[in-house]
Amino acid sequence: MTHYVVGITGGIGSGKSTVAERFEKLGIVVADADQASREIVEPGQDAYLAILEKFGNPVLLEDGTLNRAYLRQKIFAEKTNRLWLEKLTHLPIMQNLKDKLQSAKSAYGILMLSTGAGKSPLMDRMIVVDVTPDVQISRVKERDHNDEALIRKIMASQPNREDRLSWADDVIENNGDLVSLKQTVYDLHQYYLRLANHA
Numbered sequence: 077m078t079h080y081v082v083g084i085t086g087g088i089g090s091g092k093s094t095v096a097e098r099f100e101k102l103g104i105v106v107a108d109a110d111q112a113s114r115e116i117v118e119p120g121q122d123a124y125l126a127i128l129e130k131f132g133n134p135v136l137l138e139d140g141t142l143n144r145a146y147l148r149q150k151i152f153a154e155k156t157n158r159l160w161l162e163k164l165t166h167l168p169i170m171q172n173l174k175d176k177l178q179s180a181k182s183a184y185g186i187l188m189l190s191t192g193a194g195k196s197p198l199m200d201r202m203i204v205v206d207v208t209p210d211v212q213i214s215r216v217k218e219r220d221h222n223d224e225a226l227i228r229k230i231m232a233s234q235p236n237r238e239d240r241l242s243w244a245d246d247v248i249e250n251n252g253d254l255v256s257l258k259q260t261v262y263d264l265h266q267y268y269l270r271l272a273n274h275a
Contacts, residue, residue, distance in 0.1 A: 080184040080272035081177060081198055085243070086205030087234050088227070089212035089219070091250040091257070095205050096188045098261040105180035108188040112172035113165060117142055123165055130160070152229045174198065184272040195243050200275065203264070204244035206237065207251050 086092045096106045117124045119140050127135060127142065131150060137143045151158040177185045177198065187198055195202050207215075209231065216227045241247065248260055 080200050080268070080275045081187050082184060082268055083196060083199035083202040084186060084188045084205060085190075085202065085240060086207070086250075087212055087237065087240065088230050089215035090205040090207045091215075092188055092205050094254075094257065095203070095248060095250070095261060096186055098258060099186050099265065102262070102265050103182055104184065104186055104265070105176065105182045106186040106188055107173040107176035107180075109169055109173060109190045110188070112169045112176075113190065115172060116165060116168040121168075123168055126164055127161070148230075149226070152226065152233065158233065184268050201245045201268070201271070202243055203246045203248055204240050205248045205250050206241060207249075209237070211251055 084092050084096055086095075093108075093110075096108060100106050115121075117127060124142065127147070131147070135143055135147055135150075147161075151161050173187060177187065187196065189196065212231060213224060213227050216222060216230075217224065222230075246264060248257070248264075250257060
């Protein structure tokens, strides 16, 4: 396992994926919880079969993969559905992420959490990608074409901004442009190389 792990978290629409991509371009292995959550519900996987059994055929697209938009509506309409899904997927997602970090050959690894609930024991340090709620809403509207009421429900189900910031070792303000974001990530990368070297 790479001996130094930096976590990234942030609310929906904060730009976590963009930040993680910048680290990847600098040669750092990224273990991404969103990607892991997709991999563990591929057709034939245990979690996929459990979801199909609970929600029936409407939860599938024509090609047999999960209809993620339908599933999202079901889990945010009913809290018990969301808690059931989180319990089902938590351990397989964590195992997927551990496997990726264990095989990482980069100087340090990035662990990208969906929304996070504090600092994971897998991490040595945590970045919080922070944006204003208005920016979150406009980005998610543009990206997912969801209505504002659903986006606000998703935001309300996630840790609030103040809690996230209280977990941070480093904060990336991502209300600006890509040029300044690239520079911020590059500066942090240099810092993490030094930390990993002395860990």
